Amino acid sequence: MKLYEQYPVSITNSLSGKKEVFKSLVPGYVGMYVCGPTVYNNAHLGNARTFLTFDIVSRYFRFLGYKVRYVRNITDVGHLVGDGDEGEDKIAKKARLEQLEPMEVVKHYTEDFHQVMRQMNILPPSIEPSATAHIIEQIDITKKLIEKGLAYEVNGSVYFNVKKYNQQHHYGILSGRNIEELMESGRDLDSQDEKKEKIDFALWKNASPEHIMRWPSPWGSGFPGWHIECTVMSTKYLGETFDIHGGGMDLKFPHHECEIAQATGANGKSPVNYWMHSNMLTVNGQKMSKSLGNSFLPAELFSGNHPLLERAYSPMTTRFFMLQSHYSSTLDFSNEALQAAEKGFKKLNAALLLAKQLVRNIETSATAQQEIPEWNNLVDACFKNMSDDFNTAKTLAVLFEMASRINDIKAGVVDVKKVKKESLQHFLNHYIGFMEDVLGLQEESQGNTDALAGAMQVLIELRKKARADRNYALSDKIRDDLKANGIQLKDGKDGEMTYELD
Amino acid sequence: MKLYEQYPVSITNSLSGKKEVFKSLVPGYVGMYVCGPTVYNNAHLGNARTFLTFDIVSRYFRFLGYKVRYVRNITDVGHLVGDGDEGEDKIAKKARLEQLEPMEVVKHYTEDFHQVMRQMNILPPSIEPSATAHIIEQIDITKKLIEKGLAYEVNGSVYFNVKKYNQQHHYGILSGRNIEELMESGRDLDSQDEKKEKIDFALWKNASPEHIMRWPSPWGSGFPGWHIECTVMSTKYLGETFDIHGGGMDLKFPHHECEIAQATGANGKSPVNYWMHSNMLTVNGQKMSKSLGNSFLPAELFSGNHPLLERAYSPMTTRFFMLQSHYSSTLDFSNEALQAAEKGFKKLNAALLLAKQLVRNIETSATAQQEIPEWNNLVDACFKNMSDDFNTAKTLAVLFEMASRINDIKAGVVDVKKVKKESLQHFLNHYIGFMEDVLGLQEESQGNTDALAGAMQVLIELRKKARADRNYALSDKIRDDLKANGIQLKDGKDGEMTYELD
DSSP states (O other), X not given: OOHHHHSOOEEEETTTTEEEEOOOSSTTEEEEEEOOOBTTSOOOHHHHHHHHHHHHHHHHHHHTTOEEEEEEXXXXXXXXXXSSSSSOBXXXXXXXHHTOOHXXXXXXXXHHHHHHHHHTTOOOOXXXXXXXXXXXXXXXXXXXXXXXXXXXXXXXXXXXXXXXXXHHSOTTTTTOOOHHHHXXXXXXXXXXXXXXXXXXXXXXXXXXXXXXXXXXXTTSSEEEOHHHHHHHHHHHHHOSSEEEEEEEGGGIIIIIHHHHHHHHHHHSSOSEEEEEEEOOEEETTEXXXXXXXXXXXXXXHHHTOSXXXXXXXXHHHHHHHHHTSOTTSOEEEOHHHHHHHHHHHHHHHHHHHHHHHHHHHOOOOTTOOBOOHHHHHHHHHHHHHHHBTOOHHHHHHHHHHHHHHHHHHHHTSSOGGGBOHHHHHHHHHHHHIIIXXXXXXXXXXXXXXXXXXXXXXXXXXXXXXXXXTTOHHHHHHHHHHHHHTTEEEEEOTTSOEEEEEO | OOHHHHSOOEEEETTTTEEEEOOOSSTTEXXXXXXXXXXXXXXXXXXXXXXXXXXXXXXXXXXXXXXXXXXXXXXXXXXXXXXXXXXXXXXXXXXXXXXXOHHHHHHHHHHHHHHHHHHTTOOOOSBOOBGGGGHHHHHHHHHHHHHTTSEEEETTXXXXXXXXXXXXXXXXXXXXXXXXXXXXXXXXXXXXXXSSSTTOEEEEEEXXXXXXXXXXXXXSSEEEOHHHHHHHHHHHHHOSSEEEEEEEGGGIIIIIHHHHHHHHHHHSSOSEEEEEEEOXXXXXXXXXXXXTTOOOOHHHHHHTOSTTOSSOOOHHHHHHHHHTSOTTSOEEEOHHHHHHHHHHHHHHHHHHHHHHHHHHHOOOOTTOOBOOHHHHHHHHHHHHHHHBTOOHHHHHHHHHHHHHHHHHHHHTSSOGGGBOHHHHHHHHHHHHIIIIIISOOOXXXXXXXXXXXXXXXXHHHHHHHHHHTTOHHHHHHHHHHHHHTTEEEEEOTTSOEEEEEO
């Protein structure tokens, strides 16, 4: 029996609003598409959470034995300022402001994005297609939609006819929006709009003469709309219907609703069996947003360089912190919560190092036959929690239990000599597997970081001793010499000392 | 006067075979295109050397104050097995063998390539376009060449007519090949060839039914030829004529020769002012090649995991090693040479750490007026060597001289109290700048490594003082506490102390 048969996964499907048992289209294979970033500015924390969510999904499916094709795109054209059909292209605007070629903007922020992904141990997808690499396919499907009467051309732009589509299908099926209300609310907004209805959306936009990013098309020179790229890239690499489509909650409407309409209109079938949406971030209980001044970048979180942050939090602490909440809940950032996460992660990580040592070194007796039922139950609980809509929060709670049992082994509470070798290995290897392979929790660049922490520990002890001895000359010398070497010692109220690198 | 005016760069232009003074098309700006990897297998060391060469070129231009747009492509379609017009697409073949979507192959090996680049501190280019993202532009230029009578269609494929082109232009201008000889030698090779002359090359290839990577075109479904992508991507982002085109020596013919023919044929002007080619690798004097069994991957070099390698050599040792030869010379790998390079790099790196400490800490007198002419001469020599066709080998020789002078400062041979502050800073900052910014030589994971070295310096000083005071209890405590933290202090004969991590 395969692991994925033993622990069938259930997913909260945004399409039904219900938790459903996952059945892949092809047994043993999973096809998953996730909307990637628009690369016109630094990756933000919301991105990081979304891509962490689907990193976990793909990791766990692989852990269960599925072969996963995970497609996550790069949006490098077509996403307009304001997320609608008007205004400048986000990337073209940035290029104009920074006096760069748009593709220089794309490269710069793609690099930044990839760096954040690496820092947080978010694995690359199987395919990372970009919108500009699929212009031909986007033109093709637009032609098809015109032929089917579901799209119309005006002044070199092509729009999707939502009302027409809704006569045969259901626009609003994902978001629950009501098309009549949507049409009503948009009616008197902009009389100059060339669209038949405000609710219609662009498949192709005519390029104004100063627009740098443009390609020839049957409707003249232009560029694709924002929604069509995802329809094209998902179905090109995963088929006309595929298993899972994911993204941030904010993309549900209109982006994902439009994707469903485009694909269903063009191919006559629903494109996605399971829709998954990860929830938003808050800071001290308030929505995280640039305009509120309470948003910080991953790099700021990792360096501590932001007024809201008391100090730096490592990428792994951040990862652990995010996994403490279920992906469908909002996630609230605060210094207290991050510091608690740091402690929690350290505890699990210490047990991870210990588990690895034990697996390598512990000698069990060949004749020992004892099984420890609790160990098996804990491993079983990890699978069940992860299979229950990828519940990382509950899985972490089980891992804390397992960490205590691992410490028991070290402390000699359990006499491992009596325990069956396979039982011990099963327990320890699953702890390591859930930590590293499933949750992706592993310490960053161990070597020098650990050594630095060790050397600083020795220095801090020496300095504390010097102070206790009222040897202020020595205490000051240590502080000053460290400062000369780019290390800032900080004295806490309680006599504790911490350090920061300049 | 700008630095690039003060130290004009000369380049050995493969087009003339001569060293020429570089004049950019737009003052202060440099446009450079380099042929990137075909991502169907792991990046090999030859790639690494080529991209290191042009990393240095772009770094030095920037150091001189130029604004550089550096375009390096990813070949993800069109490069056929055997590098000619017959045989399977390299990526499609790999996809078939590994049962993957071609774009999964592309993503996998692009990741590998980028990892090697990061390890070796080779900076990303400004734009990294891919062939599949420029199908439309490749079709456009092919149409243009047909219109101009320089290309013809046969059975859904389009070929460049070399003979016809050569009537107006000069095919062989870069490689020095003689077109008559080339036509003679190819005449009787393959009677089934649909090309008019063996020397003609594909701009567009008709896709056989089982071919996965295919796009619609005026000539039916197909895919672009290998040479046309570089013509399209270089001129799209850099203009019809641009400053520098680089690549490995093996690409000179036919790839670069064909690029010149395509661009000149389409646009009526020569595309590139300066062609630069980096030379090949040898191992113990023999050409490095898979079939000889003497080729190893960067990952194997960094891990030491190859029968020819006595042990591992770090990415920075490798980088330093490669920079010891001029890019236009062959470069011979041997364990002896790599071990010598390791020592050399350590020496320069130690002086780099020292220079950084000195810049931060040394107190000079405000009234000191002494200049040290040798220091200025050394800095001047660095610029002159680098401006002389990017001679990294000679620049390294000067940096060794500078490293000795920096050690002199530390040793008190020079009384810095008498030296003008600006003079000292000029010298030290240029050493740091040429090491880190120009040659990109810096210890991996700098931050914590520097800090660790600093913290250990403070501890070593404390321990020396404890010994001098005959406070052996303290001296031992420092040693023992460090050991408990995984750091081994070693006492040298001369009272010097070094450390190693467990």
